Amino acid sequence: MLKLTIENISKTFKDKQAVTGFSAELSEGVYALLGPNGAGKTTLMRMLADILNPSSGRILLDGNDISIMGNRYRDILGYLPQEFGLYRNFTAIRFLSYFARLKGLNKQETTTRVDEVLELVNLQKDRKRKLKTYSGGMKRRLGIAQALLNDPKLLIVDEPTAGLDPQERVRFRNLLSEIAGDRIVLLSTHIVSDIEYIAKEVLLMRQGTLIQRSTSEQLLDNVKDKVWKCTVEQNALSQLQKRYKVGNIQRAETGIEVRIVSDQQPLADAVNVTPTLEDVYLYFFNEEVTDDVQTGML
Amino acid sequence: MSRFNPINKTDNDELEERFDYNEYQALEQELTDYLVKFPDEDDINATIDTMRQYVPAQTTKSANGIERLITLCKGSATEVTIVSKIYWITCTMLFIIGYLITHQANANPLLTLIFLAPLPFVIGLLEVFKGREHGLLEIELTCKFTTDQIMLSRLFLIGITNVTLNTVLTLTISPVTGKPILEILLTWLTPFTFFIAIALWLSIKFKGQVFVTTFLSLWLVFIGLTISNNHWIEALLNINIVIHLICLGFGSLLISFQVKQLINKYQTYEGGQRVEINY
């Protein structure tokens, strides 16, 4: 049983505290890191990927400090950063073979494994094309393939579905759930629907700290009976948006149908509806009413 | 006033009363004679060709050219603030270095001038391609002033800056060398045009880092070779004026060719697609 322990890690850049005292313990399964832009998700993941040293705190894998494990840690690691480049004049095969060797696969393994991952991300027929001819989605998929090359026990993917079309996103989601069996998968995203289906637990992160950690069901419990739906006139909308966290706005025949996350019933004719993770996101991360959230939560 | 008066009831009635079918037919017949058929294409073309000689010669062209020049100048003027300060500082430094070296006794001022002449332009090319290097091409292309216009005005700006600096330097050294100013001007202008043409070509082909380093290497090697070889120095400094002018013309031609290529390339996105990848 694999266990990744994050022990009170912090990272300070010159003038900015990116991650502050983050602690968590992860065992096998898919974890989603959810938070608004600038919450420190990427910095945290970089530290987990051993490409950035924490300013303080430790990361342990089965009790061993990863900075001491070095090679052995990275051997079981698959990492896909949010933004990455590819060598334009490499073909997919060359690119993957290069990374396979970097990941310590031998010649034999490289050939078979490269084939496998290409199949997995559906790039088999484009494998001999130069990467400069790849579309955004294909590049992303190749990145995913790269991360899976060494059959990692710990897979860290930062915004993996950004830039994928809906079909590919579903494929990728399924792929993650398929392979999640006996490994730790940590993915960050702000596309909430990604998580809903596959994540065992969701880590909510804001301003560099972990604000909550729970299963998606528990998260939904947070906003149970707090999601309302009502129909209002056009001119009432802006008033509403000032006072409440307004989610989906949809034009209906009788007026405008709005979804509101609020502790109290916002309007007389508002009815309670089943919450989604999107409402949870709104509940925790709506900028304008941040203070409310904190008091409401803690 | 509209010819088709709104038909009110009384008019209509009147019409009905007075309507005579025979008269109508006669009228129709008469009108048919006036019918003009739509001419076929050949006729149209023939007519246009015939008429073309009567079209006044395009006097607007020069005005247009001047207008374009004015737009270019205006564009360049706005670019002055956008071009990074470091560039202006570098230019000033280069000028000071040039001044110091040319006024040193043991350095040949003309050679120094030849060597230093293209540098401000080449470094300036980095500024010209700033948008391309930072992946702004796509956005720039959709703006009112498109990439090629922006590039052109920047090229114009750095070109003018470069030539001005060189000319000022020339003026300061002319008493030292005792040669007529025009000759000194020509001496550096000819190699200058060739350097510029090469730099432009490289800059179109390669991304900023590669082209600046490549160009500077070639430039350094050229200097090294020239200094170590008296034949080259003589060849550079004492060509007769006719050959000079021919070379100058050829160099200018090369430059204009490159500029044209640059404009063509950056008018569309595919042309300028960058080496850069976002993921």
Place this chain on the structure above:
Amino acid sequence: MYKQECYKIFTRKSLYLTFLLFIFFMLLPDGSHSIRQTSTYQSLYDEWRGPLTATEIDMANERLMKLEEQVDREMAEADELEGVFPKSIEDQAAHSVYVSVIQAGENINWFEARKENLRDKAFHPTETAYQAEVAQMEFELLQQLNEPIGFYQTTTWSSTVDFINTLGFIFLTVLIILGLAPVFADEHSQKVASLIVSTKFGKTKVAFAKIFASITYIGVLFVSLHVINVLIEISKFGRFVDGTVPLQNLYLFIQSPFSLTIWQYYALALGIQLLASLMIGLLVLFLSIITRHAMLTFFISGTIIGTPVLFRQLGLDQQLIQHMTQFSYAELMRVKGLVDQFIVFRLLGQPILYPYLLIAVFLLIASLNVLLIYWQYRNQQIVN
């Protein structure tokens, strides 16, 4: 891994472009036309070739005098003063041979005088013990040379050997910097660094793969440049002859105290230049890691290598600057400065020959460099 690193370097078009342009520069004529390639000269040369005796030198002097008289006569007869005198090819060839022989004679005398001077110095009581020791050292080196100077035709050799410290030095340096500056830096500008560093060998082996690929690049570059040069030299000046005569017969090395034949020197110089190329390569790689920017690397390494050359060119000769020049990458790369004079440095009271010291210093720097590259690469942090 190594193969792909090579692929990255060798697929850069701008390198080929620059290389080709350099070859083009090499092919440009440098304005020297020589009578020495005529058969008349050759037959006369065969007659005079070899070590020279005093009588031979006197004879050359006599004949040259006659020839000069003839030239004066020809010039008086001719209406205009333009053109080459003497008029006939035979006389031109003879003139060339006699002048060279006389020059060689003067060099022989100078060499003997130098030895004599050193012998005096070594045993003169007014010199300090250290100075005497140095003089003794130089004298012994010269003693090994016997009588090195004669009359040999070394045009092809001298031009080939010269390439090492002139164009070869410039081209190699520039191409090494151009080629290797992006090796580490481009991983950052292409945003692949985070992918690489997070892999198993991404912090360790890949650094060495890159270093080996860089070495391969330097090797290929070095060999092709010199092979092309040799071919060009042959086409310009004819076959290599007289490579087995002492180095001192090359004009540039006339002061050299080392007992080497020309081809031995050439081989040695190639070896040292290759070594220097590798060291420059390591410097560039190191800068490439710490700057993470190819252009910055280019400028900084260019400054490090170019500044001493510039100082020399400007004729600055303060003690400190002279030392800086002597112990610079450029000087090592040009090789000539190591061999063409007798220079010693005092180390722990002992005189030590400059080339040995220089190579030792740079071997030290290079090994330090490798360590620094590895250490720096291992501990790199990726922030964006």
